[in-house]
Amino acid sequence: MVKKIISFATAILMLCCMIPFGAFADDVLDDCPKCGKHTYETWKDYSTSVPDLGFPVSGKKRHCTSCKYSYYEWNVFGICGYKDFDNGGEGLIDGFFMDYLKDWCSKTFGKDAHFTQFQAGGGSASPGGVGRNPAGYSGQGKPTVNSSGVMILSVPLDGVLCTTSYSDSYFVWVDDNQYNSSVSRETFFKKNYFAGPLKDDGTFPCWSQAFYTFKAPADGVYFWSKYLNGYEFRHVNYYFQSGSMFQTENKFDFSESTNYFHAAHYNKGDIVHFVVSGCTNLDKAYKDNVSNYNSCTLAQYSFYPALICFEPDPADTSVNKQTNITINNNTWNGNIYVDSSNKLTYIYPQYTINNETKISNNPIIYNEETKQYYVYDQTTNNYYYITYGDPAPTPTPSPSPDPGGSTPDPGKPTPTPTPGGSDSSGGGSGSNPFKWLGELFKDILDGILKGLWKIITSIFGFVLWLISLLFKLFPWMPNSALVALCGGVVVVTIIRIIKFITGR
Structure with a gap:
């Protein structure tokens, strides 16, 4: 028996002596704000759906493995909230959270929504x-009236001009003469799709100039702005001699201080032209992403309607x-x-x-x-x-009235509660004692499995570090000999541990 103990201790000592103390550090934990222990798991992204309501929820959560404190943040259709729970298993708290979220949604969007x-x-x-x-959206989720009251107009594409002429601005107004001169050229294509080659040497970019026309709906100021940020107006595929392809999308991207870019006043009924210029300059934009950028032979464009901001005059x-x-x-x-x-x-x-x-x-x-x-x-x-009221039937292609004719009573939207309070009562999730018991066993099993997994991953970490250390300690030995030596040590150690556990 003494020999077994000595053998086991020696095997463990061999491994531990070869492993840096940093391998034991858990770099995914923080100090818990409730119990203060270093057992607070860092953010985990999650997505879920609220039962019986049928819409997605995106958010993040944190959980303490010692005191079981849990904290949740979420975003539902642009409205954010958060909630914490003082104690309970992670799986059990998830059930409490879903009950709380259903109640929050009912208060925020209306009863029985x-x-x-x-x-x-x-x-x-x-x-x-x-x-x-x-109705009410310009495209890609951009509303036609934003939260600041600025109106947004969606303008369909007239066509695309392919040119090698440089343009110093990506968004410009053009008069009738400039517009007519451009659209009459042979390289102007009246469609929202275009494919064209770069120059033979592959170094000078082709420019695409997308032309748009709209009729001013009201007297007012028309402009580009940060309110359009994130809207995609052009998508490009680049093709190379090797047969590979590189994709990129162009979106409105103004600084947060850009409220009025190229603002101009137009009267109701005016015919307005503007152009959005873009470049296939692989030398500047894509050199780091595509190793064979000089062999690009084709640029393929897809254009979407462009957006324009406008603020009508008060009288209009x-x-x-x-x-x-x-x-x-x-x-x-x-x-x-x-x-x-x-x-x-x-x-x-x-x-x-x-x-x-x-x-x-x-x-x-x-x-x-x-x-x-x-x-x-x-x-x-x-x-x-x-x-x-009752859950809605399958939607029709256009917004239709509630077929049930129900009269809702949503009440006034209420603020999200502040964090820190206990909510271990859990609402409906705790009404079934057998469910509580099942969740408890599930949480205990989850903790055991997590512990076993940490031990296994630590052993693999030890082995990897051991291999890297031997290469440094014995640089004169052939690589194949070092690998064989490392493998032998690992095999012998594992056999010793198995023999000790089985009593052989």
Whole structure:
């Protein structure tokens, strides 16, 4: 027996002596804000859906493996919230969190709210898909009236001019003469798709100039702005002699201080032209990404409608701003814009987080003609209907009234509670004692498996470090001999441990 103990201790000592102390450090833990121990797991991204409501939730969570303290943050249609729980297993707390989230959604979006994904045209409602946008959106989730009251106009493409002439600005207004001169050239293509070669030497870029025309809907100032950031107006595929391809997308990207870029005043009914220039300059933009950039032979473009911001003159606006509104017993607070011209109401809800009142940048739109709410989800890039009462049936291609004719009673949206309080009562998740017992066993088993996994990963870490150390200690030995030596030590150690455990 003494020999077995000595053999086992020697094997363990051999491994431990060859492993740096840093291998034992857990670099994914922090100090828990409740118990102070170094057992607080760092952020974990998660996505889920709220049962019976049918919409996605994106967020992050943290959990203490010692005191079981848990903290959650989430984003639902642009409205953020957070909640913490004082104790309980991680799996059990997830159930409490879902109950809390359902209650939060009911208070935020209205009692008995249900969400159904928009399926118009059989595809996603975006400029690049086969679907279309619900009324009130310019495309890719950009509302036609933003949270600051700035209106956004979607302008379809006239055509694309391929040229080697350099343009010092990407967004410019052009007069009738400039427009007519450009669209009459042989290299002007009247379609939103274009494919053209680079020059033979592959070093000088071709430029694509996309031309747009719109009729000013009102007297006012028209401009580009940070409000358009993130909207994709062009997608390019680059093809190379090797047969490889490199893709890139062009999006509006202005600094946060850019409120009025190339602002110009136009009167209602004016015909306005503008151009968006872009370059296939692989030398500057893609040298680090594509090793054979000089062999690029073809650039293939796809263009989407462009966006323009405009602020109508006060005497010519159809949009009225409010701070609260009640629609069919739904009471909303925040930045609210009622557009009488198309009978749409843009609701930017007010909410509270970290004791600070904020306004959502993602609107809930109410269509007065169809009596329907809908909203855009920035995580999944889909639009969702909001109905009240019984769950909504399969949506039709256009927003339609609630077939049930129910009268909702959502109440006023309430701020998210501040963190720090215990919520171990858990709502509906704790009503079944057998479920509590099952979750408890699941949490215990989860802890055991995590411990075993840490031991296994530590052993593999020891082995890898051992190999790297031997290469440094014996540089004169052939690599094959060192590998064989390392393998022999590992095999002998594992055999000794197995023999000790089995009593042989």
